[in-house]
Every structure is written in C-alpha cells, then in structure tokens.
Amino acid sequence: MAKQARALATRQTVLLAAAEVFDERGYAAATMSEILDRAGVTKGALYFHFHSKQELALAVIEGQGAWIAGWEPASDSWVQNLIDLGYAFAHALQSDPLVRGSIRLTIEHGSFTQPQIAAYQGWMDLVRGLLEQARDAGDLHPGIDLVAASGVITGAVTGIQLSSQVLADRQDLIQRMADLWTLLLPGLVQPHALARLSVAERAAS
Amino acid sequence: MAKQARALATRQTVLLAAAEVFDERGYAAATMSEILDRAGVTKGALYFHFHSKQELALAVIEGQGAWIAGWEPASDSWVQNLIDLGYAFAHALQSDPLVRGSIRLTIEHGSFTQPQIAAYQGWMDLVRGLLEQARDAGDLHPGIDLVAASGVITGAVTGIQLSSQVLADRQDLIQRMADLWTLLLPGLVQPHALARLSVAERAAS
DNA sequence: GGTAGGATGCCTACTGGACGGTATGCCTCC
DNA sequence: GGAGGCATACCGTCCAGTAGGCATCCTACC
Incomplete structure (x- = not known):
C-alpha cells in the first residue's frame, strides 16, 4: 500500500469531476472525456481507479x-x-x-x-x-x-x-x-x- | 396534402414507439435504432416525419x-x-x-x-x-x-x-x-x- | 376514363465521428 | 528492482444523420 497519498488524491479528484458531470448531464450523456478533462487526469489514471463508467457512477x-x-x-x-x-x-x-x-x-x-x-x-x-x-x-x-x-x-x-x-x-x-x-x-x-x-x-x- | 391517412398513421406509430423508448431509457440512452425497431418502420420513414432525435423528443x-x-x-x-x-x-x-x-x-x-x-x-x-x-x-x-x-x-x-x-x-x-x-x-x-x-x-x- | 407528371411518402446503403475501453510502456518511490 | 501509479496511442463498435432512389397516389388535361 505505497504512495497512498497521491493515489487517494487523484481518486478523489476523479470522483468529484465525475459527480459534477453526472449531475449536469446525467449518466448516459456524461462522457468519460469530459470527466477526464475536468479532473485534469488521463485515461490511464482514471481506469486505474475505476474499471468502468458504471463503477464510477456507483462510487x-x-x-x-x-x-x-x-x-x-x-x-x-x-x-x-x-x-x-x-x-x-x-x-x-x-x-x-x-x-x-x-x-x-x-x-x-x-x-x-x-x-x-x-x-x-x-x-x-x-x-x-x-x-x-x-x-x-x-x-x-x-x-x-x-x-x-x-x-x-x-x-x-x-x-x-x-x-x-x-x-x-x-x-x-x-x-x-x-x-x-x-x-x-x-x-x-x-x-x-x-x-x-x-x-x-x-x-x- | 395528399395521402394524409397513411402518413399520419406512421407518424403516430413512430411517436408512440419513441415515447416508450424515451420512457424506458431516457433521452440520451434511447437510440433511434430501438425506436425504429419498435415502430416497425425504417429510418427513411422516421426522418421524413421528424428531422432529428431532438425534434422527436419535443413532439x-x-x-x-x-x-x-x-x-x-x-x-x-x-x-x-x-x-x-x-x-x-x-x-x-x-x-x-x-x-x-x-x-x-x-x-x-x-x-x-x-x-x-x-x-x-x-x-x-x-x-x-x-x-x-x-x-x-x-x-x-x-x-x-x-x-x-x-x-x-x-x-x-x-x-x-x-x-x-x-x-x-x-x-x-x-x-x-x-x-x-x-x-x-x-x-x-x-x-x-x-x-x-x-x-x-x-x-x- | 386514361394517362402524363409530379409531389408525397418511404426504403436502403452509407458516412463520419465519438465513445468506452484496452494494451503497453514509462516513471517514481519503497 | 519491483510494484504501484499513471501516460499515450490505439481499437472496435455504435450512433445520429444523409443521399439518392423508388413506389404510390393525386391532379390535370385530353
């Protein structure tokens, strides 16, 4: 369990950005790209923490x-x-x-x-x-x-x-x-x- | 204004199918294909009556x-x-x-x-x-x-x-x-x- | 009442783009 | 030196919308 600090921070950033986009657009209309942009992370980072769009929404x-x-x-x-x-x-x-x-x-x-x-x-x-x-x-x-x-x-x-x-x-x-x-x-x-x-x-x- | 009868019927069929799909999936998750299938019409017919997905939803x-x-x-x-x-x-x-x-x-x-x-x-x-x-x-x-x-x-x-x-x-x-x-x-x-x-x-x- | 011509209504095949997800590799800290 | 954490390039799929052709019926004129 190394480097928890940074990892947890990006996880939280992604979660927050996702919540915002889901709030504004709804699940289906929300795109991963917009979540990525808003969070300022890359696809690799996001999919490391959440394996799918659905899992992200559940979180x-x-x-x-x-x-x-x-x-x-x-x-x-x-x-x-x-x-x-x-x-x-x-x-x-x-x-x-x-x-x-x-x-x-x-x-x-x-x-x-x-x-x-x-x-x-x-x-x-x-x-x-x-x-x-x-x-x-x-x-x-x-x-x-x-x-x-x-x-x-x-x-x-x-x-x-x-x-x-x-x-x-x-x-x-x-x-x-x-x-x-x-x-x-x-x-x-x-x-x-x-x-x-x-x-x-x-x-x- | 010819052939109103048949045209109005298909228009109504499409509208009904669209309403069903929108009800079940929501706007973004609803696909034109599913509406077409359910209505039993083709793309040409649908887009003749409604010029876009949005227009259909508004109807x-x-x-x-x-x-x-x-x-x-x-x-x-x-x-x-x-x-x-x-x-x-x-x-x-x-x-x-x-x-x-x-x-x-x-x-x-x-x-x-x-x-x-x-x-x-x-x-x-x-x-x-x-x-x-x-x-x-x-x-x-x-x-x-x-x-x-x-x-x-x-x-x-x-x-x-x-x-x-x-x-x-x-x-x-x-x-x-x-x-x-x-x-x-x-x-x-x-x-x-x-x-x-x-x-x-x-x-x- | 028969037929030319045109609009109405619909069909099929196609296109460009966006989207979710993956593969692979690199950096960094323990 | 190895695992955790992340970056980048890529892929197959699907979707809204379009192009162009074809049938059907109405109108008009003979």
Missing part, C-alpha cells in the same frame, strides 16, 4: 449513503430534526457536488436499479426512524401510517428538489422546502407540537 | 400539453377536482405511453430547458387555477400562498410519481397518491370543506 452514488450516515440529529424534538434534515439536505444539494451527482444518478432510473432502490430505502428508513421517535413522543396525529408518511415525505422532497432544479437551478430550494413543511405539517403533527416547531430554517444548521 | 413532450388541455373538471368542489386530477394523471402514467415518455423527458433536464419549464409551468398554472377557485369558494385556509402551494403540489406529485416508478414500477402509484392527499389536505383546506372530500379515488373518473 458517486455511494457518496449519498455517506452523507446520510454522517448526519446527526441536534434537537430534542424529533419533528424538528426531520425539518432540519430537510434543510441540511437542501444545502448539501446546493453546495456539495458529490451529493448533487449522486441524487441525479439515483433519480434517473436505468442501469442501476439495485443501488437506486437502496438509496431511496436509506432515506425512507431515516425518515421513518425520526417519525417513530416523534410518534413515541406523542407529537404526531394518532393513527398515522408511518411507512406511508415516510414514503410521501421522501417522495415530496425528491420532487420539490427536482422542480427547483429544473425551474431555478435550485436557487429557491430553501423557500420551497419551507412551503412544503407549511403544507405538510398540519396533517402530520398535533397542534400542541406544531406550535413548538420552527418551520422556517433555523440558524446554525 | 413527445408536446403530448403532455395535449393531455393537460384535454382534462376537464367534473365536480363542483374545486379541491375535489384537484384530487381527481391527480388520480387521472396517475392512471395516465400507468397506461398512456405518451404521457409516460413525456414526463420522463420533462423531468430529466438537459438539452430541453425551454420546453421543460413550459411543461412544469403548465401544471402549476392548472393547479393554481383550481386552488383559486377553491379559495374563492371559501374552502382553503385563509392566507395561503397559492403560488407556493401550487409549486409544492406539483413538485410533490412529481416526486411521488418518480419514487413509485423507481421502487415499484408505478404499481402503487394510486395508493401513494392517496397517502399524499391525506397528509397534504389538512394544511390546505378548512375542516368543513375537508369533510366533504373523498381523498381516496372516486369511482368513474
């Missing part, structure tokens, strides 16, 4: 799992944590190329059915966990189907994000997120809990 | 506008009309290849920025119109931002539809739609109006 998708795994709740209100998660994700979408590329690859289905489903599932599990905690704290309406709710929330966030991307290059994503919560929360949480939440983004995320 | 996208234009409200409750619209759209997504292909092309951004935005805008305008009627009828919570709400609703439906497609090939789309309305309506309509709505799909759409 990008994996970044999403890493982001999820790295997120941690910060509030003692679990619904608030859910809201905060949405905003944290929105900021990641605006600034982190790896997350952006990963999301695009996850969203457009095609050759990657397996990892795509896993990615969706990861989000839904995370959301469902938060909802369970919120329910146990007595914040949710009784009788809510948590699986259905987590599906709706992840789906809705996916769509909000997508439309924001197409219509405004994700510039208005934070605002749309706030709009979503405004509409969604009354059907989810009980009034007494609703009063304690800040739907708009909180400082220091 | 498919146009089908979406036609669907929107063809839809008509049937209830005297405007919120109910909104719900019904969602279900009608869901059924179209399950059965109408043109709508399926059109949606996929609209959703994946890339070369079509202009018509994509137009398509989104068409949906949002339609939804906003329904919401305005509902507001004027006194069904909505006072102070609701209709533009924001229509953005959230179209975005959420987009996402619901997409996740249903990736996870279950749109098999559970109707159920997810119901889940969405269950969560969304309490934040949108007033209780007295809510009581009069059927959130689940109504017979005879």
Whole structure:
C-alpha cells in the first residue's frame, strides 16, 4: 500500500469531476472525456481507479449513503430534526457536488436499479426512524401510517428538489422546502407540537 | 396534402414507439435504432416525419400539453377536482405511453430547458387555477400562498410519481397518491370543506 | 376514363465521428 | 528492482444523420 497519498488524491479528484458531470448531464450523456478533462487526469489514471463508467457512477452514488450516515440529529424534538434534515439536505444539494451527482444518478432510473432502490430505502428508513421517535413522543396525529408518511415525505422532497432544479437551478430550494413543511405539517403533527416547531430554517444548521 | 391517412398513421406509430423508448431509457440512452425497431418502420420513414432525435423528443413532450388541455373538471368542489386530477394523471402514467415518455423527458433536464419549464409551468398554472377557485369558494385556509402551494403540489406529485416508478414500477402509484392527499389536505383546506372530500379515488373518473 | 407528371411518402446503403475501453510502456518511490 | 501509479496511442463498435432512389397516389388535361 505505497504512495497512498497521491493515489487517494487523484481518486478523489476523479470522483468529484465525475459527480459534477453526472449531475449536469446525467449518466448516459456524461462522457468519460469530459470527466477526464475536468479532473485534469488521463485515461490511464482514471481506469486505474475505476474499471468502468458504471463503477464510477456507483462510487458517486455511494457518496449519498455517506452523507446520510454522517448526519446527526441536534434537537430534542424529533419533528424538528426531520425539518432540519430537510434543510441540511437542501444545502448539501446546493453546495456539495458529490451529493448533487449522486441524487441525479439515483433519480434517473436505468442501469442501476439495485443501488437506486437502496438509496431511496436509506432515506425512507431515516425518515421513518425520526417519525417513530416523534410518534413515541406523542407529537404526531394518532393513527398515522408511518411507512406511508415516510414514503410521501421522501417522495415530496425528491420532487420539490427536482422542480427547483429544473425551474431555478435550485436557487429557491430553501423557500420551497419551507412551503412544503407549511403544507405538510398540519396533517402530520398535533397542534400542541406544531406550535413548538420552527418551520422556517433555523440558524446554525 | 395528399395521402394524409397513411402518413399520419406512421407518424403516430413512430411517436408512440419513441415515447416508450424515451420512457424506458431516457433521452440520451434511447437510440433511434430501438425506436425504429419498435415502430416497425425504417429510418427513411422516421426522418421524413421528424428531422432529428431532438425534434422527436419535443413532439413527445408536446403530448403532455395535449393531455393537460384535454382534462376537464367534473365536480363542483374545486379541491375535489384537484384530487381527481391527480388520480387521472396517475392512471395516465400507468397506461398512456405518451404521457409516460413525456414526463420522463420533462423531468430529466438537459438539452430541453425551454420546453421543460413550459411543461412544469403548465401544471402549476392548472393547479393554481383550481386552488383559486377553491379559495374563492371559501374552502382553503385563509392566507395561503397559492403560488407556493401550487409549486409544492406539483413538485410533490412529481416526486411521488418518480419514487413509485423507481421502487415499484408505478404499481402503487394510486395508493401513494392517496397517502399524499391525506397528509397534504389538512394544511390546505378548512375542516368543513375537508369533510366533504373523498381523498381516496372516486369511482368513474 | 386514361394517362402524363409530379409531389408525397418511404426504403436502403452509407458516412463520419465519438465513445468506452484496452494494451503497453514509462516513471517514481519503497 | 519491483510494484504501484499513471501516460499515450490505439481499437472496435455504435450512433445520429444523409443521399439518392423508388413506389404510390393525386391532379390535370385530353
């Protein structure tokens, strides 16, 4: 395992460039040449680290799992944590190329059915966990189907994000997120809990 | 304007095949050869009717506008009309290849920025119109931002539809739609109006 | 109503270029 | 001196698009 430092650096450079190109063009329209140009490496370097375009895309998708795994709740209100998660994700979408590329690859289905489903599932599990905690704290309406709710929330966030991307290059994503919560929360949480939440983004995320 | 009948038929055949392939593969990964095979026509025929792959895709996208234009409200409750619209759209997504292909092309951004935005805008305008009627009828919570709400609703439906497609090939789309309305309506309509709505799909759409 | 002539609609063969991937060799550090 | 890390030249394939020819039907004039 020699020379790890340089090798890891170029690997990371390639991964980042690939994420950018995948984000901008999608999997099929992205070309290895453009990734090479943007990364400033040669074909030999790239294919040393990733044996195919597909493997490279899978590595990008994996970044999403890493982001999820790295997120941690910060509030003692679990619904608030859910809201905060949405905003944290929105900021990641605006600034982190790896997350952006990963999301695009996850969203457009095609050759990657397996990892795509896993990615969706990861989000839904995370959301469902938060909802369970919120329910146990007595914040949710009784009788809510948590699986259905987590599906709706992840789906809705996916769509909000997508439309924001197409219509405004994700510039208005934070605002749309706030709009979503405004509409969604009354059907989810009980009034007494609703009063304690800040739907708009909180400082220091 | 001679021989319209046969020409129109092949044009329609090509359009349908193209919609199917675009739906399954996306724009970039779709190949003209596959469209030709599926349509059972030759290159000459296709390129006689559509001068390029891009033009063909645009024609498919146009089908979406036609669907929107063809839809008509049937209830005297405007919120109910909104719900019904969602279900009608869901059924179209399950059965109408043109709508399926059109949606996929609209959703994946890339070369079509202009018509994509137009398509989104068409949906949002339609939804906003329904919401305005509902507001004027006194069904909505006072102070609701209709533009924001229509953005959230179209975005959420987009996402619901997409996740249903990736996870279950749109098999559970109707159920997810119901889940969405269950969560969304309490934040949108007033209780007295809510009581009069059927959130689940109504017979005879 | 028969036929010339022309447009419409379609077919087949081809082309140039780009793309993903490979083979082979060189440099550098342990 | 050997393996890890990378550079370069090359290859086969496939793809969007084109060129040019051919059949079919409509129109017009006799």
